[in-house]
Amino acid sequence: xxxxxxxxxxxxxxxxxxxxxxxxxxxxxxxxxxxxxxxxxxxxxxxxxxxxxxxxxxxxxxxxxxxxxxxxxxxxxxxxxxxxxxxxxxxxxxxxxxxxxxxxxxxxxxxxxxxxxxxxxxxxxxxxxxxxxxxxxxxxxxxxxxxxxxxxxxxxxxxxxxxxxxxxxxxxxxxxxxxxxxxxxxxxxxxxxxxxxxxxxxxxxx
Numbered sequence: 001x002x003x004x005x006x007x008x009x010x011x012x013x014x015x016x017x018x019x020x021x022x023x024x025x026x027x028x029x030x031x032x033x034x035x036x037x038x039x040x041x042x043x044x045x046x047x048x049x050x051x052x053x054x055x056x057x058x059x060x061x062x063x064x065x066x067x068x069x070x071x072x073x074x075x076x077x078x079x080x081x082x083x084x085x086x087x088x089x090x091x092x093x094x095x096x097x098x099x100x101x102x103x104x105x106x107x108x109x110x111x112x113x114x115x116x117x118x119x120x121x122x123x124x125x126x127x128x129x130x131x132x133x134x135x136x137x138x139x140x141x142x143x144x145x146x147x148x149x150x151x152x153x154x155x156x157x158x159x160x161x162x163x164x165x166x167x168x169x170x171x172x173x174x175x176x177x178x179x180x181x182x183x184x185x186x187x188x189x190x191x192x193x194x195x196x197x198x199x200x201x202x203x204x205x206x
Contacts, residue, residue, distance in 0.1 A: 001052030001160060009034060012068075013052035015163065029073040032108035036066055036075055039111070039118050045126070050153060051163045056122075061129035062149050064122060075118065076102040080143060081135035082128050087117060094167065098143060145178040147186040161198050169202035176203045 002014040012024035026033060037054060041047055045056035045063060054066045062078040076093065077083060080101030083090060090100035103118060105111060111118065128134075134146060152159035162170065173193060180186045193203065 001163070003049055003156075005047055005049050005054060008049065008052070008054055009037065015052050025068040025070050025073075028070070029068045029105070029108060032073055032105055032111045033066060033068060035108070035111035035115075036073075036118070039115055040064070040122065043119060043122055043126070045122065050149075051159055058126040059129040059132075061146070063125045063129060072104050072106050074102045074104050077121070077125055078144065078146075078149065079125065079128060079135050082133060083121065083124065085121075089114075089117060089121070101143065143178070144174055145186055147183055148173070148177055148190055151187070151190050158194065158197060161200070164200065165197065165202070169205075172203040173197070 002008055002011070007014070008026065009030065011020040012018065012026040018024045021027075033054075037047070040054075040056040045058055048055050048057060050062070050065065056063050056065070064075050064077050067074045067076065074093075077090070080090065080099040083099075083101075085100060089103055091102055091104050092100050093102055103114075103121065135143070152162055162173075165173075176193070177186050177189050180189055196203065196205070
């Protein structure tokens with residue numbers, strides 16, 4: 001996976017063999033992705049690279065991450081359970097996603113046309129970060145717990161191994177970790193799961 005932000009917008013994420021080729025999904029949506037980048041940076045979000053993708057932070061918290069696919073590109077919010085979504089613009093990334101968590105685009109021109117909406121959603125998420133507001137974990141939580149995000153940020157090898165897991169295995173870890181009520185317990189669960197993640201196994205696999 002890439003580690004330099006400019007590589008994403010010129011070559012792609014580096015997670016498949018289409019990296020740095022005209023067939024890379026990033027190249028299909030390059031202008032729209034650059035427009036999203038401009039909006040994020042323009043409102044003061046800090047740009048980083050996480051899991052091979054541009055990730056935007058504020059007040060020490062992950063706010064949103066950009067991703068490109070063959071049929072669309074997306075701006076996904078980390079703490080989607082908090083979002084009010086007054087315009088009903090957020091979509092679920094999959095049928096098992098707990099909350100609508102992404103703005104999805106199927107045309108590069110959509111980003112400029114929806115710039116005000118995108119900005120308002122990002123500013124809302126930034127406000128929660130500034131106030132230290134986090135979603136209350138539930139048994140049905142399938143979003144990445146903040147403790148796991150922080151651990152992956154600090155451990156690129158673990159982040160790469162986790163990114164290689166299929167979505168079902170990832171959701172299993174989200175659920176297991178987030179169901180702990182205390183942050184210290186969530187951190188302890190992450191440490192106990194390291195070997196399984198490196199082995200490419202889900203939480204319940206032997």
